[in-house]
Amino acid sequence: MAKNVCDLKSCFLCRFCLNDWLPAIAAARQNFELKRGQQLFNEGDPAKGIYFIYLGIVKVHKRWGREKDLILRFAKAGVVVGQLGLGDDASYPVSATAIAPVVACFVDMEFFESTLSVNAGFSRQVIKVLANDLQESEKRMRNLAHMPVKGRVAQALITLKNQFGITADGYINIDISRQDLASFTGAAYESLFRMINELIEEKLITVSGKSILIADENALLRLTEDAGL
Amino acid sequence: MAKNVCDLKSCFLCRFCLNDWLPAIAAARQNFELKRGQQLFNEGDPAKGIYFIYLGIVKVHKRWGREKDLILRFAKAGVVVGQLGLGDDASYPVSATAIAPVVACFVDMEFFESTLSVNAGFSRQVIKVLANDLQESEKRMRNLAHMPVKGRVAQALITLKNQFGITADGYINIDISRQDLASFTGAAYESLFRMINELIEEKLITVSGKSILIADENALLRLTEDAGL
DNA sequence: CGTATCTTTGAGTCATGTCAAAAACGGTGG
DNA sequence: CCACCGTTTTTGACATGACTCAAAGATACG
Numbered sequence: 001m002a003k004n005v006c007d008l009k010s011c012f013l014c015r016f017c018l019n020d021w022l023p024a025i026a027a028a029r030q031n032f033e034l035k036r037g038q039q040l041f042n043e044g045d046p047a048k049g050i051y052f053i054y055l056g057i058v059k060v061h062k063r064w065g066r067e068k069d070l071i072l073r074f075a076k077a078g079v080v081v082g083q084l085g086l087g088d089d090a091s092y093p094v095s096a097t098a099i100a101p102v103v104a105c106f107v108d109m110e111f112f113e114s115t116l117s118v119n120a121g122f123s124r125q126v127i128k129v130l131a132n133d134l135q136e137s138e139k140r141m142r143n144l145a146h147m148p149v150k151g152r153v154a155q156a157l158i159t160l161k162n163q164f165g166i167t168a169d170g171y172i173n174i175d176i177s178r179q180d181l182a183s184f185t186g187a188a189y190e191s192l193f194r195m196i197n198e199l200i201e202e203k204l205i206t207v208s209g210k211s212i213l214i215a216d217e218n219a220l221l222r223l224t225e226d227a228g229l
Numbered sequence: 230m231a232k233n234v235c236d237l238k239s240c241f242l243c244r245f246c247l248n249d250w251l252p253a254i255a256a257a258r259q260n261f262e263l264k265r266g267q268q269l270f271n272e273g274d275p276a277k278g279i280y281f282i283y284l285g286i287v288k289v290h291k292r293w294g295r296e297k298d299l300i301l302r303f304a305k306a307g308v309v310v311g312q313l314g315l316g317d318d319a320s321y322p323v324s325a326t327a328i329a330p331v332v333a334c335f336v337d338m339e340f341f342e343s344t345l346s347v348n349a350g351f352s353r354q355v356i357k358v359l360a361n362d363l364q365e366s367e368k369r370m371r372n373l374a375h376m377p378v379k380g381r382v383a384q385a386l387i388t389l390k391n392q393f394g395i396t397a398d399g400y401i402n403i404d405i406s407r408q409d410l411a412s413f414t415g416a417a418y419e420s421l422f423r424m425i426n427e428l429i430e431e432k433l434i435t436v437s438g439k440s441i442l443i444a445d446e447n448a449l450l451r452l453t454e455d456a457g458l
Numbered sequence: 459c460g461t462a463t464c465t466t467t468g469a470g471t472c473a474t475g476t477c478a479a480a481a482a483c484g485g486t487g488g
Numbered sequence: 489c490c491a492c493c494g495t496t497t498t499t500g501a502c503a504t505g506a507c508t509c510a511a512a513g514a515t516a517c518g
Contacts, residue, residue: 062368062370062371063371064372064375064376065375069371070371070374072367072370072371086356086357086360087357087360087364088361089364093364093367093368094367113353116349116352116353116356117349117350117353118349120345120346120347120352121346123345123349123352123353123356124345124346126356127355127356127359128317130356130359130360131312131315131316131359132317134362135316135318137366137367137370138301138322138366139291139322141301141369141370141373141415142292142293142298142299143293144370144373144374145293145299145373145415146297146299146415147293148474149473149474178496179496186374186375187475188474188475188476189497190474190475190498191474191475193497193498193499194474194499197498377505377506407464407465416507417506417508419506419507420505420506422465422466422467423467423506426466460518461516461517461518462515462516462517462518463514463516464516465513466511466512466513466514467511467512467513468509468511468512469508469509469510470510471506471507471508471509472505472507472508473504473505473506473507474503474505474506475502475503475504475505476501476503476504477500477501477502477503478499478500478501479498479499479500480497480498480499480500481496481497481498481499482495482496482497483495483496483497484493484494484495484496485492485493485494485495486491486492486494487490487491488489488490488492
């Protein structure tokens with residue numbers, strides 16, 4: 001296996017670019033650093049390339065009106081962002097914003113495309129990422145349509161736990177604002193708030209500051225099944 | 230350009246498979262015929278391959294509980310279905326059901342994968358399809374979360390018009406049950422019904438039997454913008 | 459002509475979003 | 489160390505959109 005370009009063990013890009021491509025990648029890539037709240041790109045921006053998250057966490061979200069938005073997914077180290085620019089539309093249909101300090105490596109779209117055209121293994125991986133994202137997206141879409149807020153909160157917490165793991169004392173290992181949690185659930189801030197309270201009452205979760213601990217994962221899971229999925 | 234294997238002018242598969250692959254494809258493919266209501270595959274089935282719609286219309290949907298489901302998208306002639314099987318999970322996460330008599334050509338997953346691995350143009354097309362589907366899915370996801378039912382109905386009608394066109398007398402060229410229309414908007418049957426009535430009252434659409442005619446597309450579009458997207 | 463399926467209507471309920479205000483928190487600078 | 493200000497959290501009251509249930513018309517169909 002080729003040496004990593006970007007010193008990240010699980011870098012998506014590096015894993016699938018063979019040796020001959022390494023110099024080209026090294027030349028093509030370009031690093032970005034972002035503080036919490038800064039945007040990698042914004043909805044509507046021309047899609048100039050793809051970003052590989054090197055460090056930190058990015059939320060991928062889509063606006064509605066002036067105030068509301070929906071968080072579609074989170075991307076952490078080793079994950080690719082901006083792949084939607086690969087569609088027919090030449091502009092990003094979503095925004096990507098850092099929710100923890102981020103280092104991302106940018107790869108120009110042209111270079112990315114040319115890599116796709118000669119590296120089948122890499123293409124296959126991109127296809128897999130897209131297919132997985134699409135699966136996830138369609139599942140959440142169904143949930144948004146039919147699952148009540150409480151179940152969606154439960155689902156969101158489980159998703160976060162699976163994606164970010166837990167700390168030594170059991171709390172979900174992500175520092176996320178309630179506002180973002182609400183956006184991720186697809187619910188109003190206050191609704192999320194009340195649901196969190198209910199979950200605490202029912203002893204399914206514990207909260208300390210911003211951190212959340214899942215106390216009874218099975219019960220949470222049951223909330224996501226409801227009508228006997 | 231290669232001669233079509235399946236005699237369909239816009240067959241996705243044929244457009245991107247070069248001459249050397251034609252015999253192999255011809256050997257690998259397998260035709261299916263379905264009557265209205267029959268399933269191509271069902272949620273949870275092992276993903277054995279990909280289907281190219283040759284004729285007719287298929288709804289791709291995902292169940293919730295025993296009664297409800299959400300229609301994710303429609304696939305018509307020339308479109309590929311089952312691509313979600315390309316993810317990590319080896320089973321279809323959705324169902325595909327004919328809503329008009331269908332002829333589909335099935336391609337074994339193994340063969341499909343091997344085509345991907347040697348035909349970059351084909352891979353690129355698959356990536357494009359997935360990226361477009363993902364974009365559409367995420368847009369609808371946001372709409373489900375924030376847009377009221379009326380706007381979603383408007384959106385659904387416009388989408389159908391764009392996808393299926395209109396007949397000589399202006400009606401959207403698809404024969405779809407109210408039930409399916411409700412599932413496509415992500416609303417209860419009765420809710421959809423009332424919204425359709427409102428839209429008729431407001432002279433934005435006209436209905437004749439099952440057929441729907443968009444009378445004022447701009448007004449419909451305005452319903453989908455609401456908070457000044 | 460009777461049975462089944464789909465459409466249409468009404469009434470009632472409930473979940474969820476909205477609004478507004480109080481309380482708690484966190485940092486900043488005097 | 490405290491007073492101040494902006495932000496986030498918490499609570500309550502309220503409005504209403506959307507779903508549910510049930511029943512009455514239609515329409516199709518054998």
